[in-house]
Every structure is written in structure tokens, then in C-alpha cells.
Amino acid sequence: MWKKATGPDKISPLAIKDNKCFIVPILVFLINLVIETSVFPDCLKTSRVTPIFNKGDKKSPNNYRPISFLSTAVKIEEKILSNQIIIFLESNSILTDCQFGFRKGRNTTSAINLLMEQLYKNFNQTSQKLLTLLITIF
Numbered sequence: 146m147w148k149k150a151t152g153p154d155k156i157s158p159l160a161i162k163d164n165k166c167f168i169v170p171i172l173v174f175l176i177n178l179v180i181e182t183s184v185f186p187d188c189l190k191t192s193r194v195t196p197i198f199n200k201g202d203k204k205s206p207n208n209y210r211p212i213s214f215l216s217t218a219v220k221i222e223e224k225i226l227s228n229q230i231i232i233f234l235e236s237n238s239i240l241t242d243c244q245f246g247f248r249k250g251r252n253t254t255s256a257i258n259l260l261m262e263q264l265y266k267n268f269n270q271t272s273q274k275l276l277t278l279l280i281t282i283f
Contacts (some may be wrong), residue, residue: 150214151193151214151216151217152193152214152215152216152217153193153214153216154217154218156216157217161217161218161221168218172218172222175218175222176222176225176226179226180226180229189216189218189219192213192214192215193213194211194213195212195214196210196212197209197212231248231249235248243256243259
């Protein structure tokens with residue numbers, strides 16, 4: 146997370162890291178305010194968008210993709226809030242075991258493995274023929 150890119154506030158991640166003793170109390174206050182009020186300030190919803198060249202003709206706008214840079218403080222706040230939400234969801238068993246996206250230790254490979262286990266189990270338990278078509282799109 147400590148790369149050089151800055152958001153619209155032009156404050157580098159290194160500046161926040163080097164001054165964390167002053168900045169942490171402010172961030173704690175802001176994060177607690179967001180949680181208590183359930184409102185994320187509009188002024189923090191901005192980003193700096195930069196076009197990044199992919200390939201082809203550099204004069205064609207279609208050959209560029211946008212990259213958005215958020216302020217470092219917003220990225221820190223987002224990470225903390227995300228962790229708190231995930232802890233709440235998992236500790237209260239709100240997420241199903243079939244939820245693989247955005248969960249630690251789970252990925253598309255885990256989802257495919259579960260699917261294959263269930264297909265294999267069902268195939269062995271029934272005398273019916275099972276037709277499985279897996280299409281991978283690249």
C-alpha cells in the first residue's frame with residue numbers, strides 16, 4: 146500500500162506513514178464518525194483519474210483505460226471498514242459457505258473444487274447420466 150501514487154489530495158502514502166502519530170487520531174475520529182452516522186463524506190468520494198495506454202494507436206482514446214487514484218486516507222478508511230464488515234458477517238454466520246468472492250482463503254479455484262466435488266458425488270449416487278459442460282472464457 147505504500148506506493149508513490151497520490152489521490153486528489155496529493156498527499157503521498159509515505160507522508161502519512163512518516164506522520165502517523167499525528168494522523169492516526171484524526172483518522173480514528175473520522176472512521177468512528179462514519180460508522181456512527183452511517184454517512185461517508187461527499188468530499189472524500191473523489192478520485193484522480195488518469196488514462197493508461199494499453200496498446201495500438203496512441204492517438205485513439207479507445208486504446209486507453211482509466212485508473213482512479215483515491216486519497217491514501219480514504220484507502221486506509223476503506224480497508225478498516227471492509228475488515229470490520231467482514232468480521233461482523235463471518236462472526237454472525239451471515240455469509241453462506243458458497244460465498245467465495247471477497248473472502249480470505251477462498252477463490253475461484255475453491256468454488257470450482259466444490260462444484261466438482263458435488264458433481265462427482267451426485268454422479269456416483271445416481272444411476273442417471275450426468276452431462277456437464279464447463280466453458281472457460283478467456
